[in-house]
Amino acid sequence: MDENICAISTALGVGAISIVRATGPDVIKIINSIFKGKDLTKVASHTLNYGHIVENGEVVDEVLVSIMKSPHTFTGEDIGEINCHGGVATTKRILELLLTHGFRLAEPGEFTKRAFLNGRIDLVEAESVNDLIAAETESSRKYAMNHLEGNISRIIKDMRQELVELRAHFEVNFDYPEEMDNPEITHAIVLEKLESLREKLEKLLETSQNGQLIKNGLDVAIIGRPNVGKSSILNHLLDENKAIVTDIAGTTRDIVEGSITLEGIKINLIDTAGIRDTSDIVEHIGVEKSLEILKRADLVIFVFSNDEELTPLERNLLKSNFDVKKIIFINKDDLTKKIKLDDIDGQVVYGNTVTPTGLDDLKDAIIAMFNLDEIASKDYNYLANARQIALVKNANTAILNAIESTKNSIPLEMVAIDIDEAYNFLGEIIGATYKDELLDEIFSKFCLGK
Amino acid sequence: MYDIIVVGGGHAGCEAAHAGAMQGLKVALITARIANIADMPCNPSIGGTAKGIVVREIDALGGLMGRIADISHLQMKMLNSSKGPAVKSLRAQGDKVIYPKNMLKALRSLDNLDIIEAMIEDLIVEDKCIKGVITETGKEYTCKTLILTTGTYLKSKILVGSTNKQEGPHGEATSKHLSDKLRALGFEIQRLKTGTPQRIDPETVDYSKLNVEMGDMTPWTFSFDLEPSYDVSEQRPCYLVYTNEKTHQIIRGNLEKSAMYGGYAEGIGPRYCPSIEDKVVRFKDKPRHQLFLEPESNYYPDLYLQGFSTSMPIDVQEQMVHSLVGLEHAKILKYGYAIEYDAINSLELMPSLETKIIKNLFTAGQINGTSGYEEAAGQGLIAGINAGLKVRGKEPLILKRNEAYIGVLIDDLVTKGTKEPYRLLTSRAEYRLILRHDNADLRLRKYGYECGLINEEQYARLLKKEHDIADIMANLKEVTINSKKANSQIKEALGSSLNGGVSLYNLLKRPEIKIEYLKEYLPNEYAREILEIVEVMVKYEGYIAKTNKEVERMLKLEDKQIPEDINYDLVKNLASEARQKLKLVRPKNIGQASRISGVNPADISILMVYLKKEYSKDNNHE
Structure with missing residues (x-):
């Protein structure tokens, strides 16, 4: 790992500045050779140095170069960051200059990998770096910072400690059976400990659903018949938040038409182009199939007109047992009411997209439905991603097995096997259990040059 | 030669x-x-x-x-x-x-x-x-x-x-x-360093104050080739003795006189078998420690005072022993000592x-x-x-x-x-x-x-045992019983009648069913040890499978050989403790390397990356 690597670490595009980041044993020497200004090999660590990048005597750009010396750097090796003027051409030219001076282009996630391998961060933290960079809202940034500082690591470590203590309690009884004064371990004592661990794991899992919410945001679909006001609702929501309307690919499932934030949580308004016309889809593909499409969202806003009756199929769809949360927005509340909702469950908001009224009520309804205001102000001790959640679920399954066996008075050395398993699953989250495939898997998921 | x-x-x-x-x-x-x-x-x-x-x-x-x-x-x-x-x-x-x-x-x-x-x-x-x-x-x-x-x-x-x-x-x-x-x-x-306790004259012990610890009433052998040759009723008892606050006071008051605490010893002793001084010092809150008096032989009279190992001077040892209930007037035949080597x-x-x-x-x-x-x-x-x-x-x-x-x-x-x-x-x-x-x-x-240490007769005994186990297993899976066929032991254990037919194998999986209840359904008579093994294999099948899975994982890592000529100084970025340990242990494979204390998962990844990518390069340079 003695190679010098570099990459552009800001998103390529038009912006005020771009950063080219480099790490490795010869970073300072090499950058100094293309830098006109102070002698970078002599400056103190963690300093920002003004000067110019030059190639064959010609100035390429006016830059600030940060110099951070090993070992107190992100990767644990020397780091140099060239802050240059934004723009694809300049940034790329500086990168190419470095590549011709002994640098290799970093592989995806390689900076973080070095940080991990040099013992600067543990696995949870390594994953958080990725999240931090992808964080788009204040909440998710805070959450990513929390991980980076090792909050989750500490919670996991504490739980492992409890498991080890329980095991130790067993082992004393196995290895010194005739020491009658040792605290005896009974199935009842074990059961109590296991139940308390189960509660902790389940709580962690529960809050982690919120963690996913903070990270990925809520996916919201707005559907209704043509001309019922869907576009008005969409535009109204988006207009207010124009600054963050983006056209990026959604995190998981669908194409995001635009995003807004409510209480710091990202709301992805997903493109329901194919399913906008409920009457259409329900008629064409049936309730079952439409439900499947709708399940891809976290929330579905049904928009109806106050003066139109529901078709039997729409009624059927609304009455189906939904996994997805729903809000019914009744538009055109100034017209004569013909819609009948007596036998339909679910929150109903009345409004008018022309006036416009009721749209704030709609937002409030969303906030209340997902407790968004609470999530944003709480601690951020959530698991970061599906891998971690799966591992905690596995650990919990092992604990549930242990509980089951303990209840059946199965010998405790069997229960010890379940406990070990839980211990190892938790260890995997923080990288304390070794598993071959793990590193490759994680590091291959990082984007270039962090 | x-x-x-x-x-x-x-x-x-x-x-x-x-x-x-x-x-x-x-x-x-x-x-x-x-x-x-x-x-x-x-x-x-x-x-x-x-x-x-x-x-x-x-x-x-x-x-x-x-x-x-x-x-x-x-x-x-x-x-x-x-x-x-x-x-x-x-x-x-x-x-x-x-x-x-x-x-x-x-x-x-x-x-x-x-x-x-x-x-x-x-x-x-x-x-x-x-x-x-x-x-x-x-x-x-x-x-x-x-x-x-x-x-x-x-x-x-x-x-x-x-x-x-x-x-x-x-x-x-x-x-x-x-x-x-x-x-x-x-x-x-x-x-x-290790240590040993006093030997006590059995004639001088007040047994009325001690609890007796008997041997098992079932005869056993360690050997797979021998039948028990002793009479269970002729086994010699052991006795339970406890230290008390007085014993602890004597020890605390004389601590600096003990070879260990007085600084006269340099060797490192075992934590799991501490001297009585260690026990009293390290577990201050324990009001008593348990000791055993054990016979040493039928041919001389010593009783071994297990748990009382000490390196105190002999006058202190006298006081310590006499502070024990039942040993107030005991005669010490041999004093305890620590031994360094x-x-x-x-x-x-x-x-x-x-x-x-x-x-x-x-x-x-x-x-x-x-x-x-x-x-x-x-x-x-x-x-x-x-x-x-x-x-x-x-x-x-x-x-x-x-x-x-x-x-x-x-x-x-x-x-x-x-x-x-x-x-x-x-x-x-x-x-x-x-x-x-x-x-x-x-x-x-x-x-x-x-290797030549087991003869044909002994080996034949193993093959017979393996055969018997396979035999019983096959029978348990084949034979199905219902309420009508179930014997009274089964019925009593279950507390309810069987719903339709169930194989003996599945029946045995239930916690309340023991293999001895099923003996009559088996075609032959089998030794108790063999039935017990089968019972374990059936009852804990799931846990055994889990263990075997872990074993497989370990063996996979053991298969990843580390070349004998590896130069750990060429493996960049190993933590210095890990590098030191790897150089000392020179593990044969990744599995062994991963068990070395001080070698962390990150070091193992670095080592594996090195073996995959760099090792052959480094070797070609040489």
């Missing part, structure tokens, strides 16, 4: 000499005192938690300890009998006179084994290869392989209070120079127990840093087998962690090393559910047979 010379006649030496001789090789056992062969200088018991399983493993491989103990004990007990199958373990109170006598008899019956009385003080080494030994009088014996099983006799020092003597446990001579020779050859020598660093050994430094030199027992008769015997057996295999030009026998406690023991020694006398514990074995006392023969006997 001998094929194998064994130096030391303790539990390791006896097994080593026997294992060598059983391979048809010319073997010499050289000991400073023939009368001390297979001596039990410390506690009288053989077996115990984890250790009892080792004794069965020794028997499975064709060693002596189990079958000698079976005919030389005063009491036998299955420990943890109320707990699960994986932690059960046999323990015998050996007769300290009869056990050595029977061991010597067994060794003398081997024609190709010479037993020689001499003190070895030097080694003959040429080109880093062992050639022979030299006695203190200058006599030379040459050999192809040498096994050192010197026990506590390398520069032993007996400590009682501020006084110390350069002698062995019974006042015998100790080897003064051999450990210096080893150091000169490049071995790292460490100083270890030299040992090598076991990281300098290969898993075959051959040293990395000197070719054809093997070591076993306390010289490797372990404590315990069983740990010593297990290593002695493996060293003896492997020295023999080496002479015969064959690959060594290396037992894996999933095959035997002996495998766990040796892997720990050569991978993790030890700074204190090492004792086996069931918790050291991560796959203990498959390393049970009941299946040691199924796990290991084939190896003993291949």
